[in-house]
Amino acid sequence: MEELIESILDYVRADYTDYAIMINGEWGSGKTHFWNNKIRNKIESLQLNGRKYTTIYMSLYGISNLEDISKKIFIETTQLMDKNLKKYMDTHGQTTIPEYAKTGLDMANFFGVTKNGEKIDYGEFFATNNKILCFDDLERANVDVIDILGYINNFVEHDHIKTIIICNEKELSTKLKSSNLEMKTFIATYLLDKEGNLLQTDKPMVEKIADKIEYVFDKANDYERIKEKLIGETFEYAPKFNYIINGILMRYENNKDLITFLRQHTNLITNTFMKSGTRNLRILKHALNDFQKVFDHVNKAYPNTNLRVLQTMLIFTIAVSFEIKSGKITKDKFINITSNEEYKAILVSSRVLMDNRQYYIKEFDNNYYFNFKSDYRFFKFIEVYVRTRIFDMRLFKDDMENIIKTIDTEKLPGYKRLLTEEYWKISDDQFPGVIEEVLNDIKAGNLKLIEVVKLFAYFSYFSRRGLIHYDMPTIKEIFMNGMDKAAESSEYCDNIDEELTRIGIDVGDDMDEILQYFHKLNRRLEQKMYEEKADEIFKCIPMRMELFYDRFDTECMEKAILNYYDPYKMFQRIMCASNEDIVLIKEMLVTRASKNQELMKPELGFIIRLKAIIDEYYQAREVSIKMVMLKEFSNDLQTVIDLYGADAVNSAMLETTTSYIDDEFDEVNFDV
Secondary structure, three states: OHHHHHHHHHHHHOOOOOOEEEEEOOOOOOHHHHHHHHHHHHHHOOEEOOEEOEEEEEEOOOOOOHHHHHHHHHHHHHHOOOHHHHHHHHHOOOOOOOHHHHHHHHHHHHOOOOOOOOOOOHHHHHOOOOEEEEEEOHHHOOOOHHHHHHHHHHHHHHOOOEEEEEEOHHHHHHHHHHOOHHHHHHHHHHHHHHOOOOOOOOOOHHHHHHHHHHHHOOHHHHHHHHHHHHEEEEEEOOOOHHHHHHHHHHHHOOOHHHHHHHHHOHHHHHHHHHHOOOOOHHHHHHHHHHHHHHHHHHHHHOOOOOHHHHHHHHHHHHHHHHHHHOOOOOHHHOOOOOOHHHHHHHHHHOOOOOOHHHHHHHHHHHHHOOOOOOOOOOOHHHHHHHHHOOOOHHHHHHHHHHHHHHOOHHHOOHHHHHHHOOHHHOOOOOHHHHHHHHHHHHHHOOOOHHHHHHHHHHHHHHHHOOOOOOOHHHHHHHHHHHHHHHHHHOOOOOOHHHHHOOOOOOOOOOHHHHHHHHHHHHHHHHHHHHHHHHHHHHOOOOOOHHHHHHHHHHHOOOOOHHHHOOHHHHHHHHHHOOHHHHHHHHHHHHHHHHHOOOOOHHHHHHHHHHHHHHHHHHOOOOOOHHHHHHHHHHHHHHHHHHOOHHHHHHHHHHHOOOOOOOOOOOOOOOOO
16 A cells, blocks of 8 residues: 555656546545545645645536536635635644535635635646646546546646546446447437348347447547546555554444454454455445444343354344445345244255255355354344344344344254254264154144154155164154144145255155155145135125125135135025125126136036025025025026036036035024
């Protein structure tokens, strides 16, 4: 860094120059800080041939026309002519004037308001051999970069004013290529069409348009030409981050506990920063500000938190900040991960099925936690805070309570240790105990059905490698009996594939039989779930019709729910409904079947049987409005049946035993 400073000072000391110099560096890397705290003071302390230098700094951020640059130069130079202002700044150690103060001073000069009545010294005003111009944020100006460089060239070539330009050339290149892209695409397409080349198949159309844009609108080449004329030397700004990070930490000196923790873990901060692959100190500052809030809340609510957890929180806060704020990923990469347990399960399974999310999480973990061992590596409340700027106290408490319960892995249930950790992390003396604990849970039916299936893969693997003394027939018997018990209290699993991808070992052929048995039990659970749902929904007929219509519309329009309900019970409930509701129910069923014919095909047997029950009933009754409504109901059900064709109807009738109603239906008794 000292070599860079000296090279810049050599440029300033040179008797004659007809070129500017450029300091190039990534956004947030501290280029402006470097100018204000290293270069500016050095330049203004120089005294050559009896003259001292004056620096004039201008940020081009947001500048929308060249006149704005002229105004900025005028304000900076005229302010420095005011001796009282200069004296005030020297006395108070002020090196820069706030923008709002510049505006006030400018207006005061405009209206002739001066305190000392001094007039401008035009000799000083027109002098150019003692001024150093510094233009910052070149790539952030809203003016064509070529125009700005041409404007700056006037100072350099004609007035020989030493000029320093600070920018990020990588972003500048992107900006040159992407500006007015829609207009460029339109014109390029038009030109290709006129030339008769648009529809030719010699190369992809996207590539042809891109080539034409580059040929017609190649501002990058214009930039390189004027840069070659204007810029004599380009210096790459590559700061020593250890030194800068120590400077950043000084802002937390008033928070005694935090600064002590951060000073002790400067290496963690620096290493995580370097692993981010960026040089953006601005994001690091924001990340440390976020961590201050995290640290203060943890210290206040959970003062005895494990040091390793706090260290991991520091790494995670910085890592997630860089991943999201540097644009390396979209914000939704972490959204669906709800807990540390799920995060670890994805890591364990990522070696088996490399889908995009698993691959990214594995790379994230390998990068930021390489050579850093910690059992708790994902904090949902921190991820949400960085992503949304909302510090969710409920998530904070949930995470912290889980940390308290699980930070000591030896206290975790055995089955969780197998499913969420690499099994080889279990010590040899603990392994037999974990195996027996898991088997006892399976035999007692304490686990979910899908968990039993995943655990079988591990036990099969252990048996093949001789890690347990159980043979495969014994293991299968234990697990199948355990699956029967688990099914008694488990719920239907609708994300089977996702769950099975979280198995962190190679799955053997023995898994096929277990999976077949699992699918059989899971289908029973599905049947039970929909039977209960159907019963809940259809119980709303006839006393709570509004609730029935609402639930049927939101939960049953795309699901063959009638397949899980008894047609005779449905008939009983329809009979108790009003005539108006009978019409509405009929219309709902017909419309639903017409719109989702293939989806509702499993209900065909139900429809056939319901029609038979209705026909049997109204044919033995005298004509009434209700009987007419029922007949129309039956006719519309026949319309639904006809949608499926003779083969589908015959197949459904074979599966459905038509029940003829012998009762006279004089009195219907059931709960409503």
